[in-house]
Amino acid sequence: MKTPRIGAALRRRAAPVPEHTDGRDHAVLRRAAGLCLDYPDRTVLDRLPLVRAALDATAPSDAATDVRTFVAQLADQDPLRAGEHYVAVFDTRNRRSLHLTWWSDGDTRRRGHSLAALKARYRAHGLNPGEAELPDHLPVVLEYAAHEPADGTALLQEHRTGLELLRRALTKAGTPYALLLRAVCATLPGPSPRTEQEARALSARSPADRVPADLAGPELVGLQPYDSPGGNRWPL
Template sequence: MFRFSRRHVRPPDVQAVWAACAALLDYPTQELLDSLDAIEGLVPDNEPLVALVAHLRRGELRERQEEYVQTFDHTRKCALYLTYFSYGDTRRRGVALVQFKQAYRKGGVEWDEESGELPDHLCAVLQFGATVDADGAWKLLNDHRAGVEMLRLALSGWRNDDGTTGSPWGNALDALCATLPTLQGDEADAVRRLVEEGPPAEEVGLEGYGTDPLIAPATIPVGAPR
């Protein structure tokens, strides 16, 4: 896990980029497609995100859904769960998941246990940063910067059915990484080692990773803007 100095300053439009990425990296629904104009309006000059919006506008919704599932649900290297890259399915991952819940609570909200997702889902972290606590999300993203970079690399190297390289959703990771500090030196070397070796392979259940009670009614949903 990497930790970055707080001297790095977030770009002024970072929360708009995070909000757009949170929506565009979620499972495509008709509601998301209906929101594309509003999402593009948040980041009209961000070329990678505008390109992803254009891709989502093309074709049928079912096509985009199948494409999304093939990319994110059937390929472990493209997991949207940040702790997976550092811990795999090991017992240590449970502790890391609790830390995400604690970060949300520190920001004044609670993770929605009924959402069906784990709290380290990238869309949730980005939505948290865009709408609740930018500093808290900044720390989570940079603590798991290696995982974000590994996901970006996996999507950039994705082989499409037509023989081309690069997943359309890789545009969202390019836009996200542009808001984060660049990996350098030992940190970049560590990412390369993780890419080669992969996450730990100990298989365990994640039940009970966080059993502390809720202390506030607010929740963090995962999904496109309502």
């Protein structure tokens, strides 16, 4: 899933989305990136024209350019190869995990508590939990952030370290999916860190802030991509 353009695109240093950007533009960028971070099945591929049209209606920004570049490449890719690339990038190495609590809690019992809290957070905003996907799966989190921009931004900020480490890992791997993580990070306050050490320092928590492992239950709760209370899954 590489073209001659991708190397230059990844080398360009993206600027944060300007603060005066309409909140709707942030929602479009996050929702578009989230959809593109799902496995590229026929549903995702069929929605790419809608994604492109939504991006074209946003204000010009490096983030929109990044997502638009990814969409164009995915649309040109053979579906079978696109699926193989996705699996190779995300399904074989935890260090490129799309599950945000893996970055913060690892494979510990504490992660079960974090997942349960996240599921309750969605429910508090009237969103419908399911069992198809874990609630920390980045496409799900980004859909939530598009529906609930204030709390969604806060949630992404809470997991900023994981997002930035994932962005760096994808960039190092040379995959176009790095463009999507860079676009997501650009919608958050402040510039992206330049080093791994800076990334880890963004949301470092003291031991007193962490949930004791013995308080975390074993349940792994899920949230499937949901319909909004109004029934519109793509609020553009």
